[in-house]
Amino acid sequence: MSVSFSPPVSFAALVFLFALSSVTFAAEASSGTNARSPPTQEQWMALADELDGRLHTALPVSSPCFEIVNGVHVGRNETECAIVQQGYTSPLFRSPRFSPRMFPHWETCQKTAAKCLLDSSQPNNSVAWEGVDCEQGSVSPYYIDVQSAIDVQIAFRFARETGAVLSVKASGHDYKGRSGAPGSLSLWTRNLNEMSYSANFVPEGGNESFSAITLGAGVPFEDVYAFADANNVTIIGGYHQTIAASGGWVMGGGHSVLSPVYGLGVDRVLQFRIVTPDGQLRVANKIQNPDLFWALRGGGGGTFGVVLESTMLVEPQMKLQIASVNFTQTPENAQQFLKLIVDQTLKWSNEGWGGHMRASGFINVNPLLTLEQAKESVQPAVDFALSQNGTAVVEELPSWQAFFSKYVVFVESAIGAPVILGTRLIPVDLFSTEAGKAKFLGVLDNVIAQFNITPGVVYATPFLFNHTEGSTSVTSAWRNSLWHMSYHGQWAYNSSVEEIRAQYELNSNMTQMLRDISPDSGAYLNEADVHEPNHEESFWGDNYPALLDIKRRYDPDGLLDCWQCVGWKGLEDERYKCYL
Structure with missing residues (x-):
């Protein structure tokens, strides 16, 4: 077995794997209403033969650093461990490998503390592995390296015949653990990496x-x-190198800092090619399978099938105005700056700004203004930053690629450490009246004072984009909101179950303050509170009943399921036994 791209499974590796999976499925079989019998060794061997080398085994990415793996003394592999340690917090290390997730608590079983983690703050900290058993946790022990529609069709048939649990993973850039399940057979689409450009693409x-x-x-x-x-x-795309463009990003909505002008990912996609759980390879666009196309434009990934490719509308190369403002945060200037940007947000939104803002500055972009107009627009923020001995740059760059390379790569979210989010779409009415702004700022000040936590703002709602009503299945809250606001929770690699649970509760409680002042709004399903209450309404609003009908039409056997997705089976299903 390998910690990166696993070799084709050998008979010996499969025997080990079958033993591991049998334990997993046996536990499920004794647990109640969603009991499943494990596939037999003969069925697994037949699957391996049929896939001709594309079925692989997997262990947690950190396993080479441990003497004991899944209860077996295997010895430490110093060479492989050094590679893991060096890349542990690098997205470019994690993305092309099957086992790791960007946020490694989703590699563990959080409820039982079964894990195989290094110390993300110091990956060479031997306390993490000395005398510790590396446990499989939620890492799928076997996966198919999907190369074509046939691989997915085989997997769906296998799941239908054997009761095997399926999961779908592309890059693993997932805040909610939906791209894996303990004991599952994973469909890994990361190596479907072809690209083509057409100036005259015609949907089928x-x-x-x-x-x-x-x-x-x-x-x-x-x-x-x-x-x-x-x-x-x-x-128009995401704010991280490793997000898979055709995966859960676009199917869940897909925000971008250019979304205020050019729309969400679901507004840009023209066509999907997908294998649905009934085994059919389908094209979904406005003409063919339009119901499925509508569902995929906001209904979420890993739900309606396995997408093999997507086609997205592009714009000509464009100049962008960039405003980068930074200063050292204190409790006083944090509140002052948040008030400033709340006061300016409606004006800036009407001018086409998008970006990422926080209590100590922002990086905003604008495709509509000239450089002189951009300087005038953000002058209040520039003046404030300079008054705090900070820095401010307002400049024009020739393309999105120039902006991404200069600014984004260096400010991406942390990788390799546990991170959870609680988010809310903040409606325009909280920015358009003095009463609304006062209510909103009261919540922000309260959170800073009580918890010493400041929010992150993704300034990326499609405020100026002229969308067609009902053309996508995301919540309508996206269309009348100005901020996608988030709180982050983190913990150490060796935190106890109760310490982790406390972080989830704190994050949910802080997010509830935002729900209370925006009861008719919603949340972005890809980045919401893991325990989002009334998630069907928050993520999809009035669209949920139609989405559920479409889900049942294309997946009548319920072969695909994921946490708080359309048709979610709920907490009683064994695939969620590792969630707190």
Whole structure:
């Protein structure tokens, strides 16, 4: 077995794996209403033969650093461990490997503390592995390296015949643990990495052409942006190198700092190619399978099928105005700056700004203004930062790729450490009246004072985008909100179950303050509180009943399921036994 790209499974490896999976499924079989019998060794061997080397085994990425793995003394592999330690907090290390997730608590069983983690703050800290058993946790012990639709069709048939649990993973950039399940057979789409550009793409069955890029399900945005730039076009996408553009990002909504002008990912996608759980390879666009196309434009990934590729509308290469403002945060200037940006947000939104803001500065972009207009627009924030002995830069860059390379790569979210989010879409009415602003600022000040935690703001709602009503299935709250606001929770690699539970509760309690002042709004399903109350309403609003009907139509046997997704089976299902 390998900690990175596992070799094709051998008979010996499969025997070990079958023993491990039998324990997993046996535990499920004794647990109640959702009991499953384990596939037999003969069935697994037949699957391995049918997939001709594309079925692989997997252990937790940190396993080479441990003497004991899943109760077996295997000895430490110093060479492999050094590679893991060096790359442990690097997204470029984690993304192309199956076992790791960007946020490694989803590799563990949080409820039982079964884990195999290093200390993300000091990966060479031997306390993490000395005398510790590396346990499989929630890492799927086997996966299919998907190369074509046939691989997915085989997996769906296998799950239907044997009762095996399926999960779907691309990059593992997932805040809610939906790309894995303990004991599952994972469909790994990361190596579907083809890209093509067409100045005259015509969706199948249609007659209208578009400038578009077609992307395999595993292509990360870092590669997409470079490819788009080489073709002198701009694709609207995420704020991290390793997000898979065709995966859960777009199917859950897909925000971008260019979304205020150009829309969400679901507004940009023109076509999907997907294998649905009934085993059919389908094209979904406005003409063919339009119900499925609507569901995929906001209904979430890992739910309606396994997407093999998507095609997205692109814009010409464009100049961008950039405003970067930073200063050292104190309790006093944090509250003052939050008031400033709350006061300015409606004006800035009407001018086309998007970006990422916090209590100590922002990095905002604008595709509509000239450089002189941009300087005038953000002057109040520039003046404030300079008054705090901070820095301020307002400049023009020639393309999205130039902006991404200069600014984004260096400020991406932390990787390799446990991180959870609680988020809310903040509606325009809290920015448009003095009473609304006072109510909102009261909550922000309260959180800073009580918890010493300041919010993060993704300034990326499609405020100026002229969308067609009902064309996507995301919550309508996206269309009348100005901020996607978040709180972060973190803990150490060796935190106890109760310490972890306390972080979830704290995050939920802080997020509840935002729900209380925006009761008719919603949340972004890809980045919401793991324990979002009334999640069907928060994520989809009035669209949920139709989404559920479509889910049942294309997945009548319920082969795909994930945490708080459309048709979620709920806490009683054994695949969620590791959630707190």
